[in-house]
Amino acid sequence: xxxxxxxxxxxxxxxxxxxxxxxxxxxxxxxxxxxxxxxxxxxxxxxxxxxxxxxxxxxxxxxxxxxxxxxxxxxxxxxxxxxxxxxxxxxxxxxxxxxxxxxxxxxxxxxxxxxxxxxxxxxxxxxxxxxxxxxxxxxxxxxxxxxxxxxxxxxxxxxxxxxxxxxxxxxxxxxxxxxxxxxxxxxxxxxxxxxxxxxxxxxxxxxxxxxxxxxxxxxxxxxxxxxxxxxxxxxxxxxxxxxxxxxxxxxxxxxxxxxxxxxxxxxxxxxxxxxxxxxxxxxxxxxxxxxxxxxxxxxxxxxxxxxxxxxxxxxxxxxxxxxxxxxxxxxxxxxxxxxxxxxxxxxxxxxxxxxxxxxxxxxxxxxxxxxxxxxxxxxxxxxxxxxxxxxxxxxxxxxxxxxxxxxxxxxxxxxxxxxxxxxxxxxxxxxxxxxxxxx
Numbered sequence: 001x002x003x004x005x006x007x008x009x010x011x012x013x014x015x016x017x018x019x020x021x022x023x024x025x026x027x028x029x030x031x032x033x034x035x036x037x038x039x040x041x042x043x044x045x046x047x048x049x050x051x052x053x054x055x056x057x058x059x060x061x062x063x064x065x066x067x068x069x070x071x072x073x074x075x076x077x078x079x080x081x082x083x084x085x086x087x088x089x090x091x092x093x094x095x096x097x098x099x100x101x102x103x104x105x106x107x108x109x110x111x112x113x114x115x116x117x118x119x120x121x122x123x124x125x126x127x128x129x130x131x132x133x134x135x136x137x138x139x140x141x142x143x144x145x146x147x148x149x150x151x152x153x154x155x156x157x158x159x160x161x162x163x164x165x166x167x168x169x170x171x172x173x174x175x176x177x178x179x180x181x182x183x184x185x186x187x188x189x190x191x192x193x194x195x196x197x198x199x200x201x202x203x204x205x206x207x208x209x210x211x212x213x214x215x216x217x218x219x220x221x222x223x224x225x226x227x228x229x230x231x232x233x234x235x236x237x238x239x240x241x242x243x244x245x246x247x248x249x250x251x252x253x254x255x256x257x258x259x260x261x262x263x264x265x266x267x268x269x270x271x272x273x274x275x276x277x278x279x280x281x282x283x284x285x286x287x288x289x290x291x292x293x294x295x296x297x298x299x300x301x302x303x304x305x306x307x308x309x310x311x312x313x314x315x316x317x318x319x320x321x322x323x324x325x326x327x328x329x330x331x332x333x334x335x336x337x338x339x340x341x342x343x344x345x346x347x348x349x350x351x352x353x354x355x356x357x358x359x360x361x362x363x364x365x366x367x368x369x370x371x372x373x374x375x376x377x378x379x380x381x382x383x384x385x386x387x388x389x390x391x392x393x394x395x396x397x398x399x400x401x402x403x404x405x406x407x408x409x410x411x412x413x414x415x416x417x418x419x420x421x422x423x424x425x426x427x428x429x430x431x432x433x434x435x436x437x438x439x
Contacts, residue, residue, distance in 0.1 A: 015051045019043065019061065023068035033074055037081055040065060045093035052093075055138070062101040066108075079105070079112060083119045095128075096139040103146045113150045122150055122160040130168060137181070144191050151198045152255075155205055161222040164199060169225045172196055173237040188243040196240070197259035200226040204262055204401035226263070231272035238278070245281040249288050254303065254412070258403050261306050265400045268313035279319045283326050286314070290327070290334050300412040301350055306403050308338075308356035309396045315363045325365045335360055 009015050022040050027033045044052065044061055052058050065071055071078050082098050089095040106112035116122070125147045133140040150156075173196070176189045203224035230237065248260045264285070267273040277285075289311050296304050320326055339357045340349035360366070 009047065009050075012051055015047055016060075016064075019064050023065050023070050025070070027070055027074065030077065033070065033077060034081070036070055037078065041085070041094045041097060044097050045091060048093040048096075055141075058096065058100050058138070058142070059104065061097060062104050065101055066105055079115065083116065083121060086116075086121055087119070087124055092132075092136050092139055096136070096142060099139065099142045099146055103142060103149065106146075106149055110153055113153055116150055117154060117157065117160065120159070122147065122156060123163040125150070126163045126168065130171070133175075141191065144195060148191070148195050148198055151195075151202055155209065156202050158206075158222065161202060161206060164225060166225055166229065169196070169199070169229050170233065173229060173233075173240055176240045176243065177237060188246060190247070193240065193243055193247065194256065194259065196226055197244075197256070197263055200224065200263045200266065201259055201401070203227075204266070204397070208398045208401050224266070227266050227270060227273065230267065230276060231270065234273055234276045238276075241277045242281060245277070245284050245288075249284060258303070258306065261310050262400055262403070265306075265310050265313070265397065268310065268317050269397070274317045275319055277318065282314065282318055282320050286320070286327055286331070289314070290330060293334060293338065297412050301353070302403055303412065304338075305352055305356060306400055308353065308360065309400055312356070312360045312363065315360065315366070321363075321365060323365070328366065331360075332366060335366075 009018070019040075022036065022043060025032075025036050025039075027036050052061060065078075079102075082102055085094065085098045086102065089098060102112060102116065106116070125143050128143045129140060129147065132143070172192050175192050176196075180186055180189055203222060203226065207221050207224070234241075244260050244263065248257060248264075251257060251260075267276055289307050293304060293307050293311075296307075314320065315331070335357050338349065338353060340354075
């Protein structure tokens with residue numbers, strides 16, 4: 001079949017049948033592979049407007065190739081050809097299909113995204129995102145997802161971060177301010193927000209990475225443009241702040257929780273952004289942090305530490321430091337529980353948790369008016385240490401930046417684990433099966 005596709009189809013089923021035939025063509029040499037790929041791209045591009053109208057249809061088209069003998073037998077060569085196409089292709093349908101194939105292939109095989117970085121394709125995707133949204137919104141979304149996945153799984157190179165200029169970051173923030181195009185399925189501009197969150201993480205990692213060459217860290221590392229734009233133009237981008245508060249309140253995936261916590265930590269420890277959030281949003285954050293800290297199981301120490309590192313500047317630096325002080329008693333009770341002072345249900349507390357709880361206790365409005373009523377500082381009891389009035393650690397930003405989790409891993413939950421255990425016990429009791437530990 002010619003890649004010029006000089007004919008029409010009778011119906012959609014014939015389109016998919018013909019596509020199956022194209023990717024099943026035996027290919028025993030590079031010339032045959034090149035011809036098959038050229039035909040595959042030309043055919044789909046020719047009929048894209050007619051038969052590829054949704055994300056699902058584009059994904060289906062890409063999986064036809066990824067599941068074919070053509071790809072399974074020659075995947076390394078096909079990937080290299082796709083990298084070249086992404087770098088040079090100008091035709092929107094072909095470019096969109098190449099990006100879609102690489103997106104789904106990379107989600108199955110992480111090294112694809114690593115190879116794309118080595119090929120310099122991060123910069124190419126940034127260029128496409130700067131110019132294609134108005135004319136090709138579906139392809140723009142695919143490129144955004146591809147850029148996010150590349151940024152999520154690996155540390156970007158300096159050249160990659162240099163490709164992100166102030167105007168690009170402001171452009172993403174401005175898109176969040178606009179009414180969502182798909183308000184039913186994406187009311188918060190989630191793909192754009194997570195891109196900004198992962199860029200912030202990349203800047204944090206780059207700024208605090210340990211050098212592996214024996215050289216001193218680069219003091220002229222890339223400026224965190226996400227924080228920079230919020231420092232200078234935060235009042236123009238308040239919707240972004242509102243939406244990340246909504247997301248951290250509703251999101252159950254640990255990966256996104258950590259991305260949000262990293263940004264919150266920097267915002268609450270950067271003077272220019274102390275009061276970026278509305279007061280009501282800060283109160284919601286307090287509620288979320290209290291709820292999640294009480295619900296985390298004992299083994300989720302790293303996540304607990306990250307929440308506590310965010311809690312201190314939230315209480316000490318933002319509008320919450322001014323009266324009336326929101327949920328003071330509940331916060332004190334939480335800190336007492338986390339210190340191990342009044343809980344029979346939590347495992348023995350670790351030293352880092354004690355230190356972070358003690359730091360939170362140095363917040364001026366949490367201290368009791370009457371010294372006689374002042375609770376014992378758990379740091380004294382467990383570690384024999386005292387904290388200055390500032391209470392901040394220079395290592396906190398490094399620790400926050402270092403936390404990560406794979407996508408799809410849900411937030412650990414004490415209540416969910418207990419509910420599952422109770423449900424299993426009930427099933428076993430009804431079925432007459434002995435429960436472990438029972439006589």
